[in-house]
Amino acid sequence: MAYRELITPLRTIMTPGPVEADPRVLRAMSTPILGQFDPAFTHIMNETMEMLRQVFQTKNHWSFPIDGTSRSGLEAVLTSVLAPGDRVLIPIFGRFGHLLAEIAERNGAEIHIIETEWGQVFDQDEIIQELKRVKPKVLAIVHGETSTGCMQPLNKVGKACHELGILSIVDAVATIAGTEVEVDEWQLDAVIGGTQKCFSVPSGMAPITYNERIEKILAARKKVERGVRTLEDNADVLQPIRSNYFDLSQLQDYWGPRRLNHHTEATSMLYALREGARVILEEGLEERFARHRLHEKAIMEGIKAMGLTLFNDVPWKRPMVTCVNIPEGIDGEAVRSMLLEQFGIEIASSFGPLHGKIWRIGAMGYSCRKENVFAVLAGLEASLIRNGAAVIRGEAIQAALDVYEAAGDEQLLS
Amino acid sequence: MAYRELITPLRTIMTPGPVEADPRVLRAMSTPILGQFDPAFTHIMNETMEMLRQVFQTKNHWSFPIDGTSRSGLEAVLTSVLAPGDRVLIPIFGRFGHLLAEIAERNGAEIHIIETEWGQVFDQDEIIQELKRVKPKVLAIVHGETSTGCMQPLNKVGKACHELGILSIVDAVATIAGTEVEVDEWQLDAVIGGTQKCFSVPSGMAPITYNERIEKILAARKKVERGVRTLEDNADVLQPIRSNYFDLSQLQDYWGPRRLNHHTEATSMLYALREGARVILEEGLEERFARHRLHEKAIMEGIKAMGLTLFNDVPWKRPMVTCVNIPEGIDGEAVRSMLLEQFGIEIASSFGPLHGKIWRIGAMGYSCRKENVFAVLAGLEASLIRNGAAVIRGEAIQAALDVYEAAGDEQLLS
Structure with a gap:
């Protein structure tokens, strides 16, 4: 049986990820292969580390990608830092907090969880109180929750961790390169970013950064692979890292001058x-x-002008995802399917307690463009009317245009 | 500081990997993004599974890639199958056998190793004797050793494992799509392939396949993530898989109709x-x-005609890597550097006991072409002469031409 050439429909992707990749990024991937130790390639590795430092707003030496999707970065950091029995505090405000707990648990860590309702975030003082009570080795926390469109402030928590001698590990997969993630300013010890969201690079890499406090833990757990070990490498380690693939101490030697x-x-x-x-x-x-922020505002105003309500119209809203309450009596999946099939536009549903209750409209990276905002507002309005919803007609795009005009922004349609 | 456009030198890559990617593959990567649950994308996932089954020569339902480099596939299978205390037998005949041991060890398995000198492989009966003695749960073994250019026959071992109730897990990273890897015929239970070698796809995915015997173990260890768990999912599992990212039971639900x-x-x-x-x-x-096999023969004859000797001129030679003994008194790295810098050709050194003793010349996938064979022979001869080696001049390419003429093959220069 013969398979046809790869031919895909062109989509307008307005989800919380994966989003459209910048055409320059797609073209870069067509560049011919270089060997991994070719000086031309190790130069590219070094340049990428430099650039990642700037994106993470950090002076951390170690800023490099894990070769895997976003959760590979989460697992690499948690697995490399947490030894069995280590205590970890995980404040959960959506699906991806559960993922941190799941990964930590599989590493044999002692898990302490505080939870708040999906749609809420924590008062930082509440987290700090809990840190003082639980005295964990690690605080693991999500910055931007993809499932709820909410964002946890972290500027006080990071500093408190430093004062209390606790390490902070932050999942910034959904926020990096779309909103402030000030690694050094907020004193975060390890931060994991994602590529397929605001970074606008295809899924398959997870940029991470971490500081000397993390490096110290890695040094104590470091065990060089027997196939490439030399005499000065320690072979007897008390609590070796449980994974080879995610062993940051080995990855450092690969990304560092030793090029092991x-x-x-x-x-x-x-x-x-x-x-x-x-x-x-x-x-x-x-x-x-x-x-x-600008396109977020245009989407929010457009949605409201249609007569719909927002799930995350709160001060802690994640600026690149707008969650819309599905109107009473409307089948959310029927509207989503119509958007995809008739308009080629993708928006997202959600998980767990929010499944069937909200749509999530993303505007991230290269997908975050004026024409995409107009397209999703027009398509959603038309699909809702076609599905029998009583929406206010013709106002959504007008409201978005008002936002753009008020911003005086002419150069946005690239 | 501004970074320049990505501009790379064009290389002739004659290493054991990563090798040149087929230009069609490079172009396919420029295709715009689709959402992961877009029907157009899940169709591509299903088609890829179908095609992988054919490449693995298997009827196994589960044939899909792990999102990571080749060793992510090894770790996914070993971590998902091996629980702490499980006994595993690992015959080692080069660097990558040590990697299997390392991954198994980090999973808390009870490791039994038999070793042979680098450059040798095992008599299958010796492995079978050891299986009977050790009675492991798992045999983990490398098919083609990248470090030594040797290939372990497996046609009897797989069958013996079935008779003895032992699971076989085979690292075919360096052989898949370049030589026979008959998963079903040899009765192998789980096989891991690589992309960056004979597959001629960039590094970053690891295709795997496994049968119902492996699936049964996964079912017993299956634990659905709390963020997406429903009531019928078991939450209490005796020996849950230690990794979330590499949990094949979860990956099955993602690649299967449940699309979790x-x-x-x-x-x-x-x-x-x-x-x-x-x-x-x-x-x-x-x-x-x-x-x-044809281009391998041309390289072997060319190298011998130059007056050099081969490290792996043995019946168990891996047909896509030719290991050349570095002539006495010659600095192997100086020759390699000259090849890269003057000719843009990359060949490889080796690891451990073979470091500094051999060069490894690969001819894999898209790199396995007549013009590349001529280029590497011409460049190596010239670089050796320039480095003072007493080689036979002008005969290498003649010998390769003889091979091609004898094969009567005219259509090879694509």
Whole structure:
């Protein structure tokens, strides 16, 4: 049986990820392969580390990607830091807090959880109180919850962890390169980003960064692979890291000057990550964050002008995801299918307690453009009317236009 | 600081990997992103599974990629199968046998090792004797050793494992799509392939396949993530899999009809893998294996005609890697550097006991072409002369031409 050429429909992707990749990133991936120890390639590795430092707003030496999807970055950091029996506090405000708990649990850590309702976040003082009570080795927390469109402030928590001698590990997969993630300013010890969201690079790499406090733990757990071990490498380690693939102490030797063979770096994905970071730095972090806020506002105003209500119209709203309450009596999946099939536009449903109750409309990275905002508002209004919903007609795009005009922004349609 | 556009030198990559990707594969990666649950994308996932089954020569239902480099596939299978205390036998004949031991050890397995000198492989009866003595749950073994250019016959071992109630897990990273890996015929239970070698797809995915015997173990260890768990999912599991990312029982639910959200599939890498598999199946497995053998012969004859000797001129030679003994008094790294810098050709050194003693010349996948064979022979001869080696001049390419003429093969220069 013969398989046809890869032909895909062109989509307008307005979900919380994966989103459209910048065309420059897609082109970069067509670059021919280089060997992993070719000086031309190790130069690209070093440049990518430099650029990632800037995206993470950090001076941390270690800033490099894990070769896997976003959760590979979470698992690499948690597995490398947490030994069995280590105590970890995980405040949960949505699905991805559960993922942190799941990964920590599988590493044999002693899990302490505080939970709040989906749609809420924590008062930082509440977290700090709990840190003082539980005295964990690690605080693991999500910055932006993809499931609820909410964002946890972290500027006080990071500092408190430093004062209390606790390590903070932060899942910034859904926020990096779309809104402020100030690793050094907030004193976060390890931060994991994602590529397939505001970074606008295809899924398949997880940029991470961490500081000397984390490095110290790695040094104590370091065990060099027998196949490449030399005499000065310690072979007897008390609590070796449970994974080889996610062993940050080994990955450091691969990304560092020793260039000790570990995996074969994912060549084309690294090309993509480098180009994605270059696009971000050329735009400028502040300008990029402002762009995400502007289009967010246009979407929010458009949705409200249609007569719909927002699930996350709160001060802790994640600026790149707008969650819309599905109107009473409307089948949310029927509307989503119509949007995809008739308009080629993808929006998302949600998980767990929010499944069937909200739609999530993302505007991230390259997908975060004026024409995409107009397209999703027009398509949603038409699909709702077609599904019998009593929406206010013709006002959504007018409201979005008002937002753009008020911002005086002419250059946005690229 | 501004970073320049991604510009890379064009290389002729004659290493054991990563090798040149087929230009069709590179182009496929430029295809725009699809959402992970877009029907157009899940169709691509299903097609890729179908094609992988054919490449693995198996009827196994489960044949899909792990999102990571080759060793992520090894770790996914070993971590999902081996619980702490499980006994595993690992015959080691090079560096990558040590990697299997390392991964198994980090999972708390009880490791039994038999070793042979680098450059040798095992008599299958010796392995079978050891299986009977040790009575392990699992035999983990490398098929083609990248470090030594040797290949372990497995046709009797797989059958013996079935008779003894032992599971066989085989690292075929370095052999898949370049020589016979007959998963069903040899009765192998789980096999891990690589993309960056004979598959000619960039590093970053690890295709795996496994049968019902493995599936049964996964079912007993299955634990659905709390964020997406429903009431019928078992939450109390005796020996849960230690990794979330590598949990094959969860990956099955993502690749199967339930489409339970796990990671976000690496979109562009999956496009690449699909196109790579399509290229392989269009060429035909038998034709592809024959092509690898032909160019191997041309390289071997060319090297010998130069007056050099081979490290792996043995019946158990891996047909896509030719290991050359570095002549006495010659600095192997100086020759390699000259090849790269003057000719843009990359060949490899080796690891451990073979470091500094051999060069490894690969001819794999898209790199396995007549013009590449001529280039590497010409470049190596010239670089050796320039480094003062007493080689026989002008005979290497003549010997390779003889091989091609004897094969009567005219259509090879594509």
